[in-house]
Amino acid sequence: MLNLHKDHKNLVLLAFTVFVVLSIGVAILPAYQMEEYEPIPGMKDLTEQEKRGLSLYVAEGCVACHTQQVRNIEMDKTWGERPSLASDYYYSKKRMDVWRQSPSLLGSERTGPDLTDIGxxxxxxxxxxxxxxxxxxVVEASVMPQYSWMFHKTDTSYVEVDDVTLPRSITKMExxxxxxxSQDALDLVVYLKSLQQFSFEDYDPPMDFIPALPKEENVTTGKTPQKSKGAGLYQSNCAACHQVTGRGVKGAFPPLAGSLIVNDNNPEMLIKIILMxxxxxxxxxxxxxxxxxLTDEEIKxxxxxxxxxxxxxxxxxxLEMITRLRDSVTNAKIQ
Structure with missing residues (x-):
């Protein structure tokens, strides 16, 4: 039995071991687990200029007053069409290297408006x-500080072709x-304009994202026209989110492959999800x-x-179960 109040060497060793175990369990493992998600199909990576703007956004402390998260509450609908998903941050949260995690930009204060969809x-x-x-x-009641060090005043005769100037009528220059x-100001603005919430309504999956539909075959081959119809309807209505592989997108849409709800012998929950x-x-x-x-036949x-x-x-x-559940959903809405 350790006599820790006298054996200082083992006391320090035990304390260090506990510290390492807690650090791994509380900090390191969760940090890597949080990266186990995928980008939403159709999203684009940041350009080099947008990445420079991102660095400036962090360096200038913009996150102290602005958030980049739309919560699943009514008041946040002002900032985006839908609540934010983990996959929305895939490209801005990529690990810098094995030692460094890119900083979180979600923010916790809204002294200024949320910037999720400012672009x-x-x-x-x-x-x-x-x-x-x-x-x-531009905003008379704004409490935001000026970032005037990102600009400089000069005479029009010294302005170069590539320089971007502010409207003299608004700045009231004499x-x-x-x-x-400056280039820093331009980079930061490019990053801010890139903050646009991805809209699934406007997403049209590329042709290589949707494989060719299976050909209708007779019953002897095991593939019926009804199954081909189901594959086509799935690709039209579900594949953009759950993907044609049924794997979904980590941090955005759940997988259907191996899903307990999809494979349940009682499919009521699955049907209700599609209906409601x-x-x-x-x-x-x-x-x-x-x-x-969708009609009952299409849902089937x-x-x-x-x-x-x-x-x-x-x-x-x-088909009878789908019709019954649709009627119950309709009656519930009426009541």
Whole structure:
């Protein structure tokens, strides 16, 4: 038995061991686990100029007053069309190297507005430059400090072809003076304009993302026209999120391959999700209701496809059950 109050060597060794174990379990492992998600199909990586702007955003402490997260609450609908997903941050949160994790930009204060979708709300480069130079020029009640060191005043005769100048009518420069934006200001504005919430409604998967539909074959080959119909309907309505492989997107959309809900012998929950939508898991995006867009026969084709693909092996769904559940959902809405 250790006599730690006298054996200082073992006491220090024990304390160090506990520190290492806690550091690995509380800090290191969670940091790597948080990276186990994928970019949303169709999202683009940051350009080199946008990455420089990102570094300036961090260096200038913008995160102290601005958030980049849309929460799943009513008041946050001002900032984006949907709640933020882990996959939204894939490219801005990539690990710098094995030792360094890129800084979190989610923020916790909203002294200023959320910037998740600022690139869509304010697409004008001139507006952003004026806002950095003197926020009160474009937002009279703004409490944001001026970033005037990112600009310099010069005479118009010294302005070069590639220089970006601020409108003299707004900055109220006297004589031939003009305000020129530095490269840092331009890089930061490019980054801010890149902050645009990805819209799935406008996403059109590329052709290589959607494989060719299986050809209709007779019953002797094991593939029926109904199954081909289900595959086509799945690709049209579900594949952009859950992917044609059924694997989903980590941090955005749950996998259907191996899903307990999809493979349940009682498919009521799966049918209700398709009819009514689903928003019970914060780590995934909201599933929209498809009941108004699909007939009972189409829902049956989709569910049968999902329950018999990607290794799933569940029995077919009865059309009568889908009709019954649709009626119950409709009656619940009326009441």
């Amino acid at each position: 869509n709300r304010q697409p004008s480069e001139d507006w952003h430059l004026l806002h950095l130079y003197n926020p009160r020029l 004589g031939s003076d003009v305000i020129v934006a 939508g689903y928003d019970a898991r914060e780590e995934y995006g909201v599933m929209p209701a498809l009941g108004d867009n 084709a989709i569910t049968d496809h999902e329950r018999s693909s990607w290794g799933n092996n569940a029995p077919e769904v009865s």
